[in-house]
Amino acid sequence: MLNGLWEHTPFSFDGAHYSLDGTIVEPKPSSHPVIFAGGESEAGRESIAGFADAYVMHGGTLDEVRANVTDMNARSERLHGRPIAEFGMPAYVIVRDTEAEARRELERITTVDPDSPGYASFEEFQRNSKLSLELTRREYSVGTRGLRPDLVGTAEQVAERIHEYADAGITLLLVQASPLDEELERIAEQVFPLVPQRSLAAAR
Secondary structure, three states: OHHHHHHOOOEEEEOOOOEEEEEOOOOOOOOOOOOEEOOOOHHHHHHHHHHOOEEEOOOOOHHHHHHHHHHHHHHHHHHHOOOOOEEEEEEEEEEOOOHHHHHHHHHHHHOOOOOOHHHOOHHHHHHHOOOOOOOOHHHHOOOOOOOOOOEEEOHHHHHHHHHHHHHHOOOEEEEEOOOHHHHHHHHHHHOHHHOOHHHHHOOO
16 A cells, blocks of 8 residues: 555555545655564564565574574575565663673663563463563563564674674664663664664675
């Protein structure tokens, strides 16, 4: 439907959930906006490969990311004759002067009483979510599995890890941190100079 609105004037559409009759959207975008989508169920992945340009996955290990990239590219190749244009992934980043300091901060933010109100819905979330793998309480404390990429350590260690994810196919890294302003400033000053944008672009 969006593609039709971006490409045709007027545009009519009659689908199972939406209907348009002679709808006009102007001005048209100068280039096709990239459609991002994420999902882990079989039906979700197949649907995304059909309509989206880019796939956003949960945080994962290098092996998990490689498997996701291979799977989604194969689906897109089958449906469109081309790979997915871009792969995004969230990751919680902790940068300190030493790895030991970074690990202590990780321990501090993830040491939470499992019986606290914040975890009251954890089991229900697990039961009702079609996830591709089991989520631990520790990972749930951060969200979107941002801890799995393990971007924790010195600036050099985190940068090297980001390079590895770029080689695995990640082109967009969604940085998680807390407190956001303070940590993002540290990441921008210490890590970004070690990870030029061309490193991620080369993985496309």
